[in-house]
Amino acid sequence: MKTTVTLKINYLLVPAMVVLFGAVLVVVRQIADRTAFEETNQTARLIMAAAQATFDYTVEQVNPSLTAKYDFLVQSVSAYAATETIGRMQHQFHDYRYHVAALNPTNKRDLADAWEKNAILTLARDGAPAEVSEVRDLPNGRFALIAIPIRVTNGECLTCHSVAEAAPRTMIDAYGRENGFGWKLNEVVAAQVVAVPMSVAQERADLLFRGVMYMLGATFVALLVVANAAIYLVVTRRVRPLTRVADIVSKGHLETATPGLTGTDELAELGRAFERMRISLGLAMKTGSQAGAGWPLRAATLDRLKATLAADLGPMASVLVDQASAGAASRQQFKERLLASGPDRERLQQQLTRFDFDT
Numbered sequence: 001m002k003t004t005v006t007l008k009i010n011y012l013l014v015p016a017m018v019v020l021f022g023a024v025l026v027v028v029r030q031i032a033d034r035t036a037f038e039e040t041n042q043t044a045r046l047i048m049a050a051a052q053a054t055f056d057y058t059v060e061q062v063n064p065s066l067t068a069k070y071d072f073l074v075q076s077v078s079a080y081a082a083t084e085t086i087g088r089m090q091h092q093f094h095d096y097r098y099h100v101a102a103l104n105p106t107n108k109r110d111l112a113d114a115w116e117k118n119a120i121l122t123l124a125r126d127g128a129p130a131e132v133s134e135v136r137d138l139p140n141g142r143f144a145l146i147a148i149p150i151r152v153t154n155g156e157c158l159t160c161h162s163v164a165e166a167a168p169r170t171m172i173d174a175y176g177r178e179n180g181f182g183w184k185l186n187e188v189v190a191a192q193v194v195a196v197p198m199s200v201a202q203e204r205a206d207l208l209f210r211g212v213m214y215m216l217g218a219t220f221v222a223l224l225v226v227a228n229a230a231i232y233l234v235v236t237r238r239v240r241p242l243t244r245v246a247d248i249v250s251k252g253h254l255e256t257a258t259p260g261l262t263g264t265d266e267l268a269e270l271g272r273a274f275e276r277m278r279i280s281l282g283l284a285m286k287t288g289s290q291a292g293a294g295w296p297l298r299a300a301t302l303d304r305l306k307a308t309l310a311a312d313l314g315p316m317a318s319v320l321v322d323q324a325s326a327g328a329a330s331r332q333q334f335k336e337r338l339l340a341s342g343p344d345r346e347r348l349q350q351q352l353t354r355f356d357f358d359t
């Protein structure tokens with residue numbers, strides 16, 4: 001295929017755009033995923049904060065007022081309050097989950113699953129982090145999980161969680177004496193676990209990602225179209241006639257004028273330079289054809305001249321003509337040499353003037 005300037009520029013432009021597009025794609029994808037992750041985590045933290053607030057409120061306000069009046073009411077239990085309150089959000093946000101998970105729970109619904117158990121054990125270790133967080137792929141999608149520890153911080157907890165004998169009778173009646181006992185002071189016995197689906201934030205991030213990429217793609221395509229139009233308008237469209245004229249002139253038709261000489265850019269300058277060259281070439285060829293025309297003289301012409309001059313000079317004429325013609329480079333020089341060599345310059349001059357060299 002014939003390569004053109006347009007093609008060459010496109011060969012540079014298109015790969016450059018593809019590489020740029022790829023780079024932007026990778027970066028934007030990362031940012032979008034990162035944003036989705038942070039947003040999900042932020043939501044999880046918000047739920048956790050609400051749960052913790054319920055915990056604290058129950059311990060600080062509900063529990064004292066209830067225990068003052070009643071022997072035991074489950075509504076005074078902070079873990080229960082949080083599970084009941086925050087757990088209700090699931091009615092509206094089905095995929096979201098809040099769970100108070102314990103290794104040895106009083107209420108069976110609080111039993112930790114495998115991941116939660118692991119989290120509790122991790123949080124219970126010395127020098128454990130303040131929270132355990134992980135993104136997990138579950139059958140119903142991707143989830144960001146956060147777990148924070150529940151520690152037996154004061155002796156009051158042990159009334160109901162150390163031995164069954166110490167716990168209120170009504171509580172034993174309701175929960176039995178088997179589970180939720182044997183906890184120790186300062187021990188991490190459970191964790192609050194929040195699971196937030198990544199899908200919500202991820203869908204938004206994907207939407208943003210696709211939007212940005214489509215826009216970028218469209219921008220690149222538009223740029224390519226503009227670049228091609230610019231190359232055509234600024235270069236191709238003006239070079240083509242210049243080439244055509246150069247071609248015609250190169251074949252000897254010097255009278256064809258160069259087009260597109262107005263303007264100040266490089267191509268206009270090139271056109272003007274070419275036009276000057278065309279004119280100079282024309283002049284050179286004109287003078288050239290004048291200088292070289294009729295030289296060397298044909299043998300017949302020389303013979304005619306010898307015969308003409310022989311009338312005056314006799315056989316000398318032939319010698320003089322041959323000598324003058326031998327060293328001359330043009331008709332003019334030949335005449336001068338002949339005049340210089342002849343005996344009667346004046347007369348010779350007249351004869352030469354009358355002599356027709358061109359028939």
Ligand code: HEC
Pocket residue numbers: 072074077078079080083100101102104105106107108110150151152153154156157158159160161168171175180189190191
């Ligand atoms: C008056 C008795 C009582 C006291 C005091 C008490 N709890 Fe409980 N706790 C319970 C009962 C009953 C449940 C089960 C509630 C339910 O049905 O969800 C429970 C549940 C829990 C749970 C959820 C896991 C499980 O066992 O089902 C945690 C964690 C917990 N308590 C921690 C504490 C801590 C920490 C304290 C001290 C700040 C404390 N409790 C004080 C009675 C008590």
